[in-house]
Amino acid sequence: MSGNHDIGGLQAGPINTDEGDPEPWQKMLTAVYGALVSRGHGNVDQLRRHLEALSKEQYELPYYERWVEAMCNLMEEKGLLTREEIANRMTALKAEMENTG
Amino acid sequence: MNDASLPEPSDPLYKIGDIVRIKVAHPPGHRRTPDYIKGKTGTIERYCGAFINPEERAYGFDGIPKKHLYRVRFDQSQIWGHYDGPEEDTLDLEIYEHWLEGKSL
């Protein structure tokens, strides 16, 4: 296998054919990524490269979760956002939710 | 990506019906040729056009010169060791020209 993503033809389990609407955060992720690309910060090939470079453990994550990880790595590579900045903001958001919750 | 204003590479090497084999190569990094098809032999189903090279674009290069892309058709029974289906079942993939080797009949 060239990479964790190169999975055509491997044995795998049954397919969950349930229709599910995407969750709001999944749609938002898609929109934010699209906005980033439209502003010239990366393209689909670069995102795919980052997806393919995820660790074996990270590639076990479901689809949109992998996308988040790859996007974070892409944005850090491009000097747009660091993981630290993102983590700090998450801490602040969580505190806000706990205060108003 | 297919921007018609960019310079074209030289003429396509293959035409519909040509028998081709997918290179067995294991380069690092971003490629669009899956492992399962490497070393397999198929037939050119159609020429798709010339596209900006994603293998380069993935790293921030402009991906020029464009690369010729083809759809190649394979017999499923030739790809998999124990394919469960009739001989007529096929699998079509898109393969860039530099991954192809012409095979004489």
Place this chain on the structure above:
Amino acid sequence: MSSNDEHEHEHEHDHDHGHKEDGSPLNYADDSRHDYDEASHYPLITEAIRQLLIEKEIVKTGDVQERLDFMDSRGIELGAEIVVKAWTDPDYKARLLKDGTAAVAELDIPMADAELVVVENTNDVHNLIVCTLCSCYPRTILGLPPDWYKSKNYRSRAVNEPRAVLREFGTNLPDGVAVRVHDSNADMRYLVLPARPVGSEKMNEAELTELITRDNLVGATIPSLA
């Protein structure tokens, strides 16, 4: 490692491809959705990213909204429009099969950076679409792909076990129909043009539209009158 030394692992391991050393199949994590609340890690990180990118003016709120609106605008409507036109206009169908991108452009449907290939189900061939490497999909026509299309199980098995996969969707093909799988692995995007159901000959366009589902256009299922 020189290329002279290279021998074809693929032939040697054909029968073992896809197994661990002990012979058991690879076990993928569940790709189905989880019930997240806003404070869970991934929704939270997404919101953090959104806020930061906007505050730093790397993207604008309008850019993001435009994309949300676009997603909301894409359901089965455009795909069904294309199919019904092909079913009722043989010249259009011929153009569609020859050059999908140009034919959908006639209906003001853009393809963005990819090219569209439309493949026709007939009495002899049933088509199934997959992207084994990621999840390429004709998003400008059909919107977001369903979870199953993006799942690792589908990506792995659609190419080497398409008939078993089809059965999981309840699709059992008659004898004599070949299965043709398309791995959407580069710059093409695919739509399956389903066969017009027998018995629909007298239906009008609105009635025909009702017959068509998104799964038909990926090739997982076949439209019927039932």
